[in-house]
Amino acid sequence: MAIINEHTVKAFDADLNRLRGLISEMGGRAEQALIQAMSALANGDRPLAAEVVEGDKAIDALETEVERLAVQTIALRAPMADDLREMIAALKIVSVVERIGDYAKNIAKRVALMDPARSIEAIPLLTSMSSLVAELIHDALDSFAARDTELALRVTVRDKTVDDFYNSIFRTLVTFMMENPRHITESAHLLFVAKNLERMGDHATNIAEMVYYAVTGERMEERERGEQPEDGAAEQE
């Protein structure tokens, strides 16, 4: 759905471009927040973590701005067909990106609670997992900017690897806690970090699904989802 033809009303194109620019900026900030939060966690860098927490306000402000602009465009331009779908997708995507920003902030907040002197073996795994999640967020937003359904589909496929990471980290941390009861508090925090990363991956998938809908008008086929520790919980209890 490359936009070849411009609208007869040029101001409409200007509004759409501004909307895309804002979403792109917001996505970039959320991705950056995740990378910085994980770096702060790995290095025990508290000032960097504080920066991430502070930076979340800018992400929230961008969400508000996109919502305002989308509502205004719907009211004034009465968009149709792919334009309308893009507005709806934009509204949903920014609320998802805002959640991603919140998870990054949540990870950053836990940095102050960790003892930087102690090393926990799950952290390198978490760092690899977060690199993949950051890539997925990046690609999901790129697929929105480029109207690229192929890229969007690949994001949803790759999210399965994020789920695999999560399962693996869960097991690693449980084992670690059993062996090192003194590290239970920190390990529990890291479990939440892993869960946050897993949710962020799901949100990247949500973005990809919205892109697919905006471009094609169809819903993406239900993806195959990896089994998670909590999936088996009901049976075991």
Next chain:
Amino acid sequence: MTHDELTIANPKMKAEGVDVFYGAKQAINNVSIDVGTDLVTAFIGPSGCGKSTFLRSLNRMNDTLASARVTGKITLEGEDIYAPSMDVVQLRARVGMVFQKPNPFPKSVYDNVAYGPRIHGLAAGKADLDLIVERALVRAGLWDEVKDRLGESGTALSGGQQQRLCIARAIAVNPEVILMDEPCSALDPIATAKIEDLIHELRGKYAIVIVTHNMQQAARVSQRTAFFHLGTLVEYGKTADIFTNPKQDRTKDYITGRYG
């Protein structure tokens, strides 16, 4: 979307492979479409796309132009409307028309509505005619506004009232189909909303086909939309689908305002 979902059960009118020529110029090229009583059909498209020409071929209004020629087949309840045996006056009573500019006769409100029933001999007497006039005005949503001024000239009404009077006039002869050619383009938004509400009320009683330049209006009043471009029917579908997810690029460009 399968073809079956779009098929209209018991179509009131069927057009098959219709071409319309003005002299040597072909205005409509091989258009086939069904219209039914349960669904309002909207024709949209840029100026000169042929939507009005096609609409007018449905009750042989094009006959009034010497150079116009229609080929293909158009049937009303299975009857070929271009057959030599077809009585055109009768046809136009069965397939009524409402035009862009309200065109009441320079007669009283009552006579405007009574005119058709009178010439078609539909009323048994004065009391019967009164009833027909009242019913038509009620159906057209105009009765409460004009019941005390039936003797006044139809041309003294407001634009929106005049248009509803024209709809009442079309309804009075018990048509099966009502064709509307840009019925609201000369009206303000309130009068337009009243006509749109009326179209909604009339749906199910008459097969309604509306030509409109106002895409929002097509979206609001119709259940089926046909997009015409350069004399061809580019896309026909459920109105909700046409406006959220059109299949053809030309349709998409037109409804999203990228045309031309």
